[in-house]
Amino acid sequence: MELYSLTIHELQEKIKNGDVSAMQLAESVFSRIDTVEERVHSYIRLMKEEALTAAAIADENIKKGDIQPLTGIPVALKDIVCTQGITTTCGSHILHNFVPPYNATVVEKLHDAGAVFVGKTNMDEFAMGSSTETSYFGPTRNPWDLQRIPGGSSGGSATAVAADECIASIGSDTGGSIRQPAALCGIVGMKPTYGRVSRFGLIAFASSLDQIGPFTKDVEDCAIMMNVLAGYDPKESTSVKAEVPDYRQFVGRDIKGWKIGIPKEYFVEGIDPEVSSAVKKAIEVVEKCGGQCVDISLPHTQYSVAVYYIIAPAEASSNLARYDGVKYGFRTADARDLAEMYQKTRMQGFGAEVKRRIMIGTYALSAGYYDAYYGKASQVRALIRQDFDEAFKQCDIIITPTTPTPAFKIGEKTDDPLQMYLSDIFTISTNLAGIPGISVPCGFTAAGLPIGVQFLAGHFEEGKLLQIASVYEKSAAIEKRRPTL
Amino acid sequence: MEFETVIGLEVHAQMLTDTKIFCNCSTKFGSAPNSHACPVCLGLPGVLPVLNKKVVEFGMKMALATNCTINPSNSFARKNYFYPDLPKGYQISQFAHPLAEHGYISLEINGEQKKIGITRIHMEEDAGKLMHDENNPSSYVDLNRTGVPLIEIVGEPDIRSPEEAAEYLKRLHEILVYLEICDGNMEEGSFRCDANVSIRPMGQKEFGTRTELKNMNSFRNVQRALEYEVKRQQYLVENGQKIVQETRLWDDAQGVTNSMRSKEEAHDYRYFPDPDLVPVMVDEAWIVKIRKELPELPLVKRERFVKEYQIPVYDAGVLTAERALAEYYEEVVRLCGKPKQASNWVMGDVLRFLNEEKRNIRQCPITAKALADMIKLIEEGAISGKMAKDVIEEMYKSGKPPQDIIKEKGLVQITDEGELIKTITAIIETNPNQFKDFRGGKEKLFGFFVGQVMKATQGKANPQLVNDLLKKMLA
Numbered sequence: 001m002e003l004y005s006l007t008i009h010e011l012q013e014k015i016k017n018g019d020v021s022a023m024q025l026a027e028s029v030f031s032r033i034d035t036v037e038e039r040v041h042s043y044i045r046l047m048k049e050e051a052l053t054a055a056a057i058a059d060e061n062i063k064k065g066d067i068q069p070l071t072g073i074p075v076a077l078k079d080i081v082c083t084q085g086i087t088t089t090c091g092s093h094i095l096h097n098f099v100p101p102y103n104a105t106v107v108e109k110l111h112d113a114g115a116v117f118v119g120k121t122n123m124d125e126f127a128m129g130s131s132t133e134t135s136y137f138g139p140t141r142n143p144w145d146l147q148r149i150p151g152g153s154s155g156g157s158a159t160a161v162a163a164d165e166c167i168a169s170i171g172s173d174t175g176g177s178i179r180q181p182a183a184l185c186g187i188v189g190m191k192p193t194y195g196r197v198s199r200f201g202l203i204a205f206a207s208s209l210d211q212i213g214p215f216t217k218d219v220e221d222c223a224i225m226m227n228v229l230a231g232y233d234p235k236e237s238t239s240v241k242a243e244v245p246d247y248r249q250f251v252g253r254d255i256k257g258w259k260i261g262i263p264k265e266y267f268v269e270g271i272d273p274e275v276s277s278a279v280k281k282a283i284e285v286v287e288k289c290g291g292q293c294v295d296i297s298l299p300h301t302q303y304s305v306a307v308y309y310i311i312a313p314a315e316a317s318s319n320l321a322r323y324d325g326v327k328y329g330f331r332t333a334d335a336r337d338l339a340e341m342y343q344k345t346r347m348q349g350f351g352a353e354v355k356r357r358i359m360i361g362t363y364a365l366s367a368g369y370y371d372a373y374y375g376k377a378s379q380v381r382a383l384i385r386q387d388f389d390e391a392f393k394q395c396d397i398i399i400t401p402t403t404p405t406p407a408f409k410i411g412e413k414t415d416d417p418l419q420m421y422l423s424d425i426f427t428i429s430t431n432l433a434g435i436p437g438i439s440v441p442c443g444f445t446a447a448g449l450p451i452g453v454q455f456l457a458g459h460f461e462e463g464k465l466l467q468i469a470s471v472y473e474k475s476a477a478i479e480k481r482r483p484t485l
Numbered sequence: 486m487e488f489e490t491v492i493g494l495e496v497h498a499q500m501l502t503d504t505k506i507f508c509n510c511s512t513k514f515g516s517a518p519n520s521h522a523c524p525v526c527l528g529l530p531g532v533l534p535v536l537n538k539k540v541v542e543f544g545m546k547m548a549l550a551t552n553c554t555i556n557p558s559n560s561f562a563r564k565n566y567f568y569p570d571l572p573k574g575y576q577i578s579q580f581a582h583p584l585a586e587h588g589y590i591s592l593e594i595n596g597e598q599k600k601i602g603i604t605r606i607h608m609e610e611d612a613g614k615l616m617h618d619e620n621n622p623s624s625y626v627d628l629n630r631t632g633v634p635l636i637e638i639v640g641e642p643d644i645r646s647p648e649e650a651a652e653y654l655k656r657l658h659e660i661l662v663y664l665e666i667c668d669g670n671m672e673e674g675s676f677r678c679d680a681n682v683s684i685r686p687m688g689q690k691e692f693g694t695r696t697e698l699k700n701m702n703s704f705r706n707v708q709r710a711l712e713y714e715v716k717r718q719q720y721l722v723e724n725g726q727k728i729v730q731e732t733r734l735w736d737d738a739q740g741v742t743n744s745m746r747s748k749e750e751a752h753d754y755r756y757f758p759d760p761d762l763v764p765v766m767v768d769e770a771w772i773v774k775i776r777k778e779l780p781e782l783p784l785v786k787r788e789r790f791v792k793e794y795q796i797p798v799y800d801a802g803v804l805t806a807e808r809a810l811a812e813y814y815e816e817v818v819r820l821c822g823k824p825k826q827a828s829n830w831v832m833g834d835v836l837r838f839l840n841e842e843k844r845n846i847r848q849c850p851i852t853a854k855a856l857a858d859m860i861k862l863i864e865e866g867a868i869s870g871k872m873a874k875d876v877i878e879e880m881y882k883s884g885k886p887p888q889d890i891i892k893e894k895g896l897v898q899i900t901d902e903g904e905l906i907k908t909i910t911a912i913i914e915t916n917p918n919q920f921k922d923f924r925g926g927k928e929k930l931f932g933f934f935v936g937q938v939m940k941a942t943q944g945k946a947n948p949q950l951v952n953d954l955l956k957k958m959l960a
Contacts, residue, residue: 082531095530102524104531203530208760236533237762315760318563321574322528326626342567365565365755374757 003028004164005482008073008221011167015062015072022058022072025167026051026116029074033118033165036485041140042160044079044089046119054116061114069224071114076160076169079120080127081212082201083107090203091125091135091153094323094330094349104201105233106170106212113228118166121156125351126320127177127205129153130423133414134353141410142185143483144449148407151181151423154215158185161215163485168225169215174205175308176402176427178213179439183402183452186441186481188222188469189215191427193460194434195240198233204319206312207238209431219440219470223247226462242460250467256290258468261395265301266426272405275451278443279401282453285476286399286468294395298387303380304429305421310364310377311432316354317361323349356417385433392458397468400426402439402452430456438465441478448481486723487687490715491695492650492680493642494707496657497635498667499611499675500543505632506610507534507577512634514673518616518627526613526631528572533761536561540634541765543666544584544608545775547636550660550782551603553588555772560764561608565755569626570613579607580756582764584636590660591784592652601653602641609635642681642692647711651704654678658704659783663808671702678707683728684718693718694728698742701735710735714742786811794824803832810846813853820857823864830856830877838881850884851877859887867891868898869948900947902954905938908946909958912937923959934959 003011003025014020030048037043051074058072082088082100084107089095103111110117124134132140132155140155142148143163150159154171158181161169171178173191182189190213197212204210214225226247233239262283267276287293325331325345332344350358364373391398404425413420430437435456442453453472457464505512508525524532548555562580588603613628638657644650658676661667669676683695698714701707713735718728732751733742781789783805790801790811805811810831817827835856839849859876862868868876868891879890891897899905912934913920923930938951 088530090530098530100524100529100531102529102532199531200533201531204761206760235535237535238760314757318565318575318755318757321565321567322530322572324567324569324574326569327527327572328529338569362755365757367753367755370755370757 002032002164004032004167006167007217008070008167008224011073012069012224016067018062022055022062022116023052025072026055026074029118029164029166032163036143036163037165039141039146039485040143040159040163040165041138042076042121042156042163042165043119044091044122044135044137044156045087047086047117048119050086051116051118058114058116068112068114069228070110073115073168074118074166075110075115076118076121076157076166077107078123078154078157078169078171080123080172080203081107081170082203083117083120086120088120088203089136090127091123091137092350092354093136094345095203096136096330098329100201102201105198105235106229107201109228109231110170115228118160121154121160121169123156124153124177125354126203126316127153127172127174127210128316128353128357130176130180130420131408131410131413132156132181133410134351136351139410142407143485144186145407145447147409148449149184149410149412151184151403151407153177153181155181157215158182158187158189161185161187161217162483164482168217168221170212170229171215172202172205172210172212173427173431174209174211174312175431176424178215179402179427179437179452179454180424182215182439183441183454184407184450186444186450186452186483187215187217188219188438188440189213190222190226190438190462190465191430191436192226192230192462193240193436194431195238196242196436196460196462197229198231198236198239200233200235204315206315207319208315209308209312211431219438219466219473220248220251222438222469223251223466226466230462240460245463247463247466250463251470252474253467253471254290255286255468255471258291258397259395260286260291260293261296261391261398262293263296263298263301263391263398263400265298266400270404271401274445275401275403275405278451279399279453282442282472282476283399286472289471289475291397291468296391296394296398298384298391298429300380300383300387301429304384304432305425307377307380307384307432308424308428309360309421310373311381313357313361314364314374315361317358317365320350320354320358325349353417381432384429388429388433388435388456388458396457397464398456400454400456402426402454406445406447406449406451426454435459436462436465438469440469440473442476443478444481488684488719488722489687489689490646490682490684491642491692492644492647492682492711494640494644494650494653495679495681496638496640496654497677498547498638498661498669500540500634500636500666501668502537502539502543502634504537504539506537506540506608506634507632510632514675516629518625519629522628522631526572526628528574534577534759536762536765537634540608541584541767542775543634543664544606544636545767545772546664546666546779547638547661548585548588548606549772549776549779550664551588551590551606551638553585553603553606555585555767556582557767558582558764559584559607559767561759561762562756563759566752568612569624570615570628570631572613572628572631576610576612577759577762578609578637581758583607584765590653590656592649592656594649594652599649601643601649604639604641606636606638609637611635647708647715650680650711651708654704654707656783659806663780663783665780665808671704674702677702680707680711682711682714682718684715684722694730696728696730696742697732699732699734699745702737706735706737709740710742713740717742780808794818794828796824796828800828800832803836804828807846813846813849816853817857817860820854821860821864823860826860826863827856830860834874834877835881838878850882851880855880855886862887862891866898866900866947868896869944871944871948872896872898897945898947899942899945900950902950905942905946905950905954906958908938908941909934909954912941913958920959931955931959
């Protein structure tokens with residue numbers, strides 16, 4: 001067994017016992033990267049030199065007996081989290097040369113927990129996309145089928161874990177950008193409750209929806225990562241001062257008597273039959289573990305994509321206004337006056353999807369349209385949140401497919417934004433409601449593409465998600481297949 | 486046709502907090518460009534605002550001092566527009582849910598009380614500053630001012646003349662400075678005013694088309710700009726032309742207003758709730774705490790001075806114009822127990838000295854105790870009022886207490902009757918003609934004798950005593 005293929009908890013043991021050094025582990029991961037990265041393209045930037053230095057320091061600490069939860073563990077960072085002194089592009093030309101003078105809070109926390117950073121992973125430009133095809137730095141490929149997309153926007157972070165180019169990684173999820181690629185790449189991905197993980201240093205797409213979360217190879221690793229990431233941050237006004245439990249203690253606890261909500265709106269026609277049957281099988285497994293299924297309704301589900309595609313672009317149009325060529329990042333070379341500098345910088349610096357969303361968002365906030373679009377969308381958003389509040393009075397957990405289909409082909413949906421937007425149909429409501437969700441592998445299609453099942457819980461109930469996901473993972477015993485690369 | 490003028494003012498006041506509204510940078514004015522500019526000020530990607538609670542408290546003070554209702558839940562919104570001095574491409578302000586609403590302040594217009602409504606008070610961040618290179622076609626951005634806290638005080642269109650507007654501004658300014666939440670410096674831009682003005686035929690209820698005036702950096706300029714604009718609007722109407730809704734800039738040098746942008750060119754700011762900040766919750770306990778911290782406000786203090794110290798309304802107005810001055814005066818009164826005399830000395834000599842050197846009362850070398858002592862010395866007859874004039878000047882120059890100065894200069898008043906009788910006797914003897922004339926009915930010569938006594942005593946004789954003795958001895 002190669003070191004790069006192990007999980008955090010397996011490696012924690014080996015490091016503690018002195019069987020493996022941080023340096024050996026880092027070298028293993030970088031040799032794997034040398035072998036597969038050219039085909040997968042998980043990374044925008046590798047940090048090999050920094051990683052080897054960090055591994056050497058980790059080994060010093062291990063010798064001293066100073067072992068933190070992630071000491072020596074190679075972790076990849078989506079290129080949307082700011083890293084001090086390391087170029088952070090957000091997948092965009094407009095930030096191609098931006099070097100932050102600060103670390104995101106999650107980067108600080110991971111660093112303090114001993115993590116070794118492998119590199120910055122590829123992503124849809126400004127996290128706007130579901131396939132990692134809108135990146136200025138070219139697409140990432142799904143390790144299970146290199147002709148297919150890995151999902152997005154955190155595609156690079158998902159493939160880096162799936163292709164063993166790191167042990168765990170960080171993504172961000174605004175409408176499904178962690179859970180969807182996790183499902184399509186056959187790994188575990190969690191979007192925590194809005195406010196659970198600090199957004200400080202996360203380059204904003206839609207501030208009221210964005211949330212950072214981990215990609216891992218299994219549920220226990222997810223719990224380990226959440227222990228590091230979660231918590232209040234005085235630098236982030238929307239982060240919440242709620243107690244952070246030890247998430248690892250939920251792993252493996254039984255779920256006997258739990259009510260499992262099956263929302264009828266998520267099991268409708270149009271879902272790929274293989275996905276549908278895999279998720280149904282997952283429900284059976286959960287029942288066998290002691291879960292009791294109840295039919296529930298989330299009546300405003302049908303509006304979630306529409307609401308999302310007003311609120312997210314509206315916030316984005318404002319969040320992305322700062323990229324004007326005045327202070328940092330790309331500036332057009334040929335402008336005669338201020339207005340032209342703005343226009344050309346933004347025209348040349350942003351990709352098509354980003355510009356589309358800026359225009360939609362600007363329109364939705366314009367005088368005379370605000371009430372009909374942003375105002376109305378905010379009202380419906382409240383109803384969607386209320387749907388979940390009501391539902392969680394009847395059940396502990398909601399179970400749904402993570403995506404309507406397995407990974408699609410590169411280029412298949414790039415000309416049809418609406419089809420692309422619909423690939424997030426099962427994940428978007430979660431962000432609108434601010435609740436946590438996790439995607440766990442639940443099987444493969446006949447063609448060998450991974451399928452994911454999604455568990456949802458009430459605000460700050462990440463523990464419950466880890467509990468059911470770990471129990472399901474163990475009982476389902478999904479074949480431990482690895483992509484052949 | 487008779488017209489009525491309708492004016493509403495919007496005031497931006499910089500808050501005197503040590504740090505900015507959404508980060509820990511200093512708010513100090515006049516530092517090297519961009520020396521108080523952190524990643525939050527610069528609008529770097531991923532950084533987030535954290536509200537400075539002091540700004541809320543300062544805003545609450547102004548809200549309570551202007552009789553506003555504080556919104557128990559108020560929140561921030563983004564005002565979106567592109568400009569190089571606005572690093573994020575939006576200004577964090579308050580829109581749908583401001584800090585406070587529905588207040589008023591009282592003015593005295595021609596001896597009558599008038600209330601001017603306050604529509605709302607909200608918090609926001611200031612923008613940076615652009616500096617244009619005169620030799621090169623380039624501009625520089627200084628972000629030191631970015632994020633300096635402001636409150637905007639939006640007034641109701643209750644003002645009916647440019648003079649009223651100036652009076653309203655002065656009162657508002659006075660309250661802000663009294664509360665010690667704004668330094669009120671108009672030249673440095675800590676206190677800025679925009680004016681909305683329209684005219685309508687006398688008796689008409691509907692408002693006329695208004696113009697917005699900007700770029701007036703003194704009370705006088707606000708009044709001048711409004712006077713000009715009212716005349717301009719009247720001229721247009723009287724000549725059958727239409728007033729265009731627009732923003733106009735006051736040109737101080739030319740004394741005119743010029744069109745800056747029309748309504749059609751106005752920005753669409755696309756306000757929406759700022760998702761990076763949570764609503765500000767203000768409970769009753771917080772309001773009570775802030776209310777307790779409020780100082781006595783100028784208007785109340787003025788009325789109290791008139792009543793308590795029996796001084797004229799005008800004097801009370803001068804003495805309460807500044808909080809520190811009022812405190813100084815009250816300390817003098819407390820120590821000497823002579824409100825009227827204290828008022829005369831403070832308003833007369835002390836303020837004159839300070840004004841001559843453009844100093845404020847905090848920089849005054851004469852302590853309240855020293856002035857009180859001097860007043861007491863006059864009352865006790867130790868020095869005359871005339872002598873005190875010299876003493877106080879010396880006190881201002883040297884900062885010494887009056888007793889020391891009197892001693893050093895030998896300025897002790899002669900109150901010894903025997904000594905004065907001797908002096909007067911000698912004067913009568915050396916001026917027999919005048920004495921004869923006086924007794925013959927030339928009463929004007931009384932002054933001559935007083936003068937002679939003062940001359941002989943080098944002004945040290947107690948004037949009252951000299952008077953009394955002369956009356957007896959000349960008779």
